[in-house]
Amino acid sequence: MSKLGGKLGGELLLEIGVEEVPAFLVRSTLDQLRDRATELFTLARLEAREVRSYGTPRRLVLSAVLPNRQQALVTDVTGPPAAAAYDAGGKPTAAAVGFAASQGVKVTDLQIVKTGKGDYVAVRVTQPALPTANVLKQLLPTLVGQLQFPKMMHWHEGGQRFIRPLRWLVALFDRQVIPFAFADVTSGRRSVGHRALSPGAVTIARAADYQSRLRRACVLVDDEERRSAIVQGVRDRATALGASLLDEEAVTTQAVYSSEWPVVVEGGFDRAYLTLPKALLVAVLEHQQGYFGLQKQGKLLPRFLCVVDGGARQQTSTRLATMIKGHERVLKARLEDARFYLKQDLAVTLSDRVATLKGVTFHEKLGSLHDKTTRVVELARWLAPKLGIDVKEAEQAARLSKADLVTGLVREFPELQGVIGGDYAARQGEAPAVATAIAEHYRPRFTGDALPLSSLGQLLSLADKVDTIVGYFGVGLASTGSEDPYALRRQAAGIVQIAALHPGLDLSALLNQANALLKSTKGWRDGTVEAVRKFLGQRLEWQLLSEGYTNELVAAVLAGEWNNPAGAQRWIAALQAILATPAGEDLLTVYRRVGRIVPAGFSGTLQPEQFTEVEERQLYAACEAAGREMAAAPDAEAALIVLARLRSPVDAFFNKVMVMAKEQAVQTKRLALVNEVKKLFQPIADFSKISAAPSSPAAAQADRVREV
């Protein structure tokens, strides 16, 4: 805290006392408070330093070091041009008199200022440097009123709203109270202590004392300090147990912003509950109860860590024991409830639940979840041989994939969809691969989430996502701009990532397959497959750009005939590598020579027996050989080198032979030959989009001249 006072300035403290703000909103509100304050200080010509915000669920705090006065502001208000303001005799004209009157000054107070447009009459207006305390009186209520929340409420008679009732305001500039009112509260120097440990008023004599006064009243008001205390506490406990923490970050944040005096305690639960699905235990412990789960060698321990608020000033063990016992009982009740669901759920097999999906809508335009399941089974059957997977297993995984959506546990814990299905499938004796596939088929569930690990899981994930995307696009529910209500972008990103693991998979064919299963749907749109392919291309584009490839190369490769992200990735990596070598120049030269000359829509057929010139025959032979060699090439780069080597037969051909011969038949046979070379490029990329020749633009120029 700053010790600045007197002439140098002083410390501002604003504490907004409020009934518990939702934990997930505290930090973002504090950021807002700091940002709005910074803006308002600037507007008010207050040179602020050390602007900080911190707080608890019950108090939003702003502190800053401010000068004692705002800066004065001197401005020239310009009026009419000087020429119009004074007559030849130097007397003020009506224009000058009028302007002076409008500014409330005497005509003699007018000055002449030089501007870019010439000399003008002006009034120098000085806005005085008001004492900071006076400025804050206006500024602070504005600041409080500017805070925005997703949902706001009324609680008093006035019109102002806030996230929860605002109950007190402390506003101090050093020792001085900044008096103002917001809603039904007036500011002062009276704060309150911890609700349980130190109830009652806490008087703050000066801003700099604030944190230490509240610490004595059992409030750790700085959220970063609470975070360190909690992190330290749980890590120490975990270490003592020889265990590691599960999801430390999320649980910590919840605890930081729902407590004022956090104390870490440890509790346990009956080992018998460890037979529940692990994901379910984690959901109960962490999501429902906000406890830290503990594990050892990947196995959960029947222990948990919990942050209690008001855990006693001196940690009286009996009080803490009461709290721990309470938390343990609640946890037991929750786990018991989960066990009940599990028992109920397992009384019916997933297989028998499939029919129930007829009653659950997937989307009103796309039928029930049962309809979706049927389509996913079809896609799985189509995909299985292509991914080298047993068809029976693929079908079974697909058939059961949505059945957990009608179980009690998933209704209670929707975030466990898939995971619960996989667990039940394993318990009900399905093949392990089937159970695993069901468990992981929703992955990736968010950006950065793991992909399904098993190939059957990847197959199921692809089938499910492709059906969803093609379905939504087909009935006109495509994502547009920033609108993505069905999270189709995430699904598309998942498809692109998973398909990249199976380079032999033809995505376009998969889309066509999905389209065929859906196209009898009412209102089905033509061009759905193309639209989805483009949409997937956008995800791939984003991915390639983020891997550092240039816009140009990405655009070129995506305009090629890519049907698998792995293919596109292979080609772009090879292109980037080869373009940095002399072979790159050969490659681009070959394309440049053959690329432009063939007219769009050319359909002449190749007639090798008509090739009479030696260059024609040589190029034809080279082209045939290149096609074979490219197919046999060990990698993409080798294939591109094969293409680049066509430079010499291509050069020889263009140098000796006139392609655009007068005689139509000759022209056609030669264009057909050139087109044959061009076709070798097409699956790779649209080379016309690659402009940067590594060297020698002259060669390209020469070609153009010749072609014309």
Add this chain to the structure above:
Amino acid sequence: MTVQELINKLNEFWSKQGCSIVQPYDRPVGAGTFHPATFFRVLGPEPWRVGYVQPTRRPTDGRYGENPNRLQHYYQYQVILKPAPSNSQELYLASLSHLGIKKTDHDIRFLHDDWESPTLGAWGLGWEVRLDGMEITQFTYFQEVGGLALEPIAVELTYGIERLSLYLQGVESVFDLEWGGGISYGELFHTAEAQFSRYNFEKSDAQQLLHFFNGCEQEANALLADHGTSHGVKHGAGHQVDQQPDQKTDKNGAPALILPAYDACLQLSHLFNLLDARGALSVTERARYIGRVRSVARRCAQGYLALREAQGFPLLERSAGGTHDRRRKARVSHE
């Protein structure tokens, strides 16, 4: 502390806070909020303080009496303070202290839980209160009920009687709770839990329920429509008390039958819950049925407010000049 002692203590505490202690409403309801002492009385400018026990039915929560914590029939203790006093949280904590739960001995948290009742067209902001991790109370500042913005704001405290009793008696199963007079909770309700769970999940006749639902809706519409209570007021659209049509009357000048219509509305809500427990409604159908109940609830709320207005908001008179003087124009609109 037995369950009945707990209820007595709460009655005692809130009675001292100036609440009228009223009795449960005699219809199956899904929450204490449905009691007319809440649903209607939070509307309009009149002050209101009330406390009561309300038996509550949640058919989908039935567990055949096999789960120690879940019941399809249980009790709520409901308190309404209107206008919401500025020390609402402190009063609430004092009520816990009256039950022997000292805030200094426990981890008591107010955790974000915004409340919404789509069937009642109602929402509010507040918390679930957790006592050492157990949710014991829903604490809500109502903002809108029956689609009408509230002015003044009322605070609703809903205590879970069984949850609190489990804590206070230190037992693990709700059926082991001592109700009072030497009788256990299990003795009183276990058979009912088993029987109603079977009925709700397996034996209720969905076709009949749908039939009842349609009949009830017709009756409610007839009772409301005869009197010109308008359909289709938009949710949350700046309702204006000043512009309420005059009290609804039929052609003979008799006042609209808002309260009987509301009984039909409660019936609709319960029938919907039964249909839901039976799994008889698809997701889209569910939303439609909720919308049908809400439409009736809204018109009841509008009708009741008009009725009170026509009566001159009598409770304002009583408190005029007193601490609860709220005789002023209702806020013109909520954004």
